[in-house]
Amino acid sequence: MTQVRFRVDFAAGCSIGPGKIELLEGIERTGSLRQAARGLAMSYRRAWLLLDQLNHSFATPVTTATVGGVGGGGAALTPFGAVLIRTYRAFDHEVQALAREALAPIASSAKPPVSSRTRRRPKPQRRRLSRAE
Numbered sequence: 001m002t003q004v005r006f007r008v009d010f011a012a013g014c015s016i017g018p019g020k021i022e023l024l025e026g027i028e029r030t031g032s033l034r035q036a037a038r039g040l041a042m043s044y045r046r047a048w049l050l051l052d053q054l055n056h057s058f059a060t061p062v063t064t065a066t067v068g069g070v071g072g073g074g075a076a077l078t079p080f081g082a083v084l085i086r087t088y089r090a091f092d093h094e095v096q097a098l099a100r101e102a103l104a105p106i107a108s109s110a111k112p113p114v115s116s117r118t119r120r121r122p123k124p125q126r127r128r129l130s131r132a133e
Helices: 018-030 033-039 044-057 079-107
Strands: 008-011 014-016 063-066 074-077
Touching: 014 018, 014 044, 018 033, 018 044, 018 074, 018 079, 033 044, 044 063, 074 079
Parallel strands: none
Antiparallel strands: 008 014, 063 074
């Protein structure tokens, strides 16, 4: 299956790619940065840094946060954050279709993945060292 992963650079230090989009989708789904990070097997610190970078990369923030308390804290997408996801995903859909079409002749030549269980590993060569007498 041919698949392209891409990143869009808007300016120096202002980019979006599949990781940041998946993080935003996780926040939209769970209402929590911590849970979104956990769902992506990402550390909370890494997720926080990515989100902070996103929120400072555009004139409009992509999320809002509420501080913990009785009801607990959380995170929510702003309308701009939702537009960012929709726009990226629509473009991604077009790119994937173009990639499948353009790369079909090459993709048909790709070898299927080899299972690590069936792959034969070469045995290490044993060398005898001669002793100088």
